[in-house]
Amino acid sequence: LIVQQPPSSRPDGLDTLLLELDGVRGVFGPEVVERDLQGVIGKLGARLALGVALREGGRVSRSGDATRWTIFTTSGDSDGIAALAAEIESTARRWVGGSGQVYACGSLLGTLEMQVALTSTLAASLGLALLVTTVLFLLVVRSVAELGAALVVNLFPVGAVMLANAASFAQLDPATVMVTAVVLGLAVDNTFHLLHAAGAHGRSRTRRDRLRAFQAVGEPALTSTLALTLGFGA
Numbered sequence: 476l477i478v479q480q481p482p483s484s485r486p487d488g489l490d491t492l493l494l495e496l497d498g499v500r501g502v503f504g505p506e507v508v509e510r511d512l513q514g515v516i517g518k519l520g521a522r523l524a525l526g527v528a529l530r531e532g533g534r535v536s537r538s539g540d541a542t543r544w545t546i547f548t549t550s551g552d553s554d555g556i557a558a559l560a561a562e563i564e565s566t567a568r569r570w571v572g573g574s575g576q577v578y579a580c581g582s583l584l585g586t587l588e589m590q591v592a593l594t595s596t597l598a599a600s601l602g603l604a605l606l607v608t609t610v611l612f613l614l615v616v617r618s619v620a621e622l623g624a625a626l627v628v629n630l631f632p633v634g635a636v637m638l639a640n641a642a643s644f645a646q647l648d649p650a651t652v653m654v655t656a657v658v659l660g661l662a663v664d665n666t667f668h669l670l671h672a673a674g675a676h677g678r679s680r681t682r683r684d685r686l687r688a689f690q691a692v693g694e695p696a697l698t699s700t701l702a703l704t705l706g707f708g709a
Contacts, residue, residue, distance in 0.1 A: 476504075476544040476567060480575030489570050493546060496566065498559045504544035505534050553587050560584055593652045601633070601655065608663055615670050625666055632658040654707065661703060665696040 478489070490502040509525050516524065529535035535542050544567075548559055564579040571577055605626075612625045633655050672688035 476546060476563060477541055477578040477580060478544065478567060478571060478575060479541045479577075480571055489544070489567065492566050492570055493544070493563060496559070496562055498549050498551065498555070499546055499563070500549055501547040502544060503547075505529050505542050508532060508534055553590055556583065557587055560587075597652050597655070601659070604656070604659060605630075608659075612666075612670075615667065625670070629659060629662040629666055632662050657703075657707060661700060665692075665700060668692045668696055 488506075490504055490506045493499055493502045505525075508528055512520065512524060512528060526535070526539070529542075530537060530539075533543060546563055548556065551559070560579045564577055567577040608629065609622070609626065612622050616622055616625065636655050636658055669688045669692060672691040674684040674688075
């Protein structure tokens with residue numbers, strides 16, 4: 476948490492307000508540093524050394540107009556942490572009043588923002604991938620029937636992953652979002668190998684063509700799929 480206010484303002488009382496919030500386990504900021512110094516060198520010594528200690532410890536900016544607070548929270552899901560961060564920021568804004576500004580920041584909030592960005596673009600990214608895949612398949616097979624069959628085969632693993640995720644009541648996160656893209660990529664890759672091995676473009680493929688394709692690339696496709704499935708499954 477970054478609090479910007481005039482250098483003459485003293486940050487008294489903010490840690491007490493933050494500790495009253497549900498989910499906050501601890502607060503480390505300028506007030507804690509001052510109390511620790513008072514316990515070691517007394518109030519007068521703390522007053523004299525506080526500015527240097529805060530600047531050297533990264534708790535106050537060199538200009539003195541910004542203070543940094545570290546808030547320790549209990550574990551929780553992304554929605555709970557985001558709500559707590561908003562409550563912390565709101566509490567700090569009320570404490571600062573009109574004399575300064577407050578910014579909730581940190582690696583945890585950065586990770587949450589990345590997670591929201593990834594999950595919110597899941598539908599758009601899968602839709603774009605499906606569109607590109609459809610066009611490429613159509614160029615290769617030149618047949619609506621074979622296009623439909625190829626799409627069913629390629630979308631099945633994506634649907635299976637999403638159903639498994641929903642059945643386990645797991646929330647979408649960067650890992651599960653990436654898995655859907657990975658399984659689609661694996662299926663598309665093998666499908667193109669099989670289609671290419673089945674014969675020339677623009678003509679109907681016979682049963683013999685399909686058998687020849689499986690004989691040519693079936694084993695390496697199966698081997699690579701099993702290896703990648705075990706790797707990602709771990």
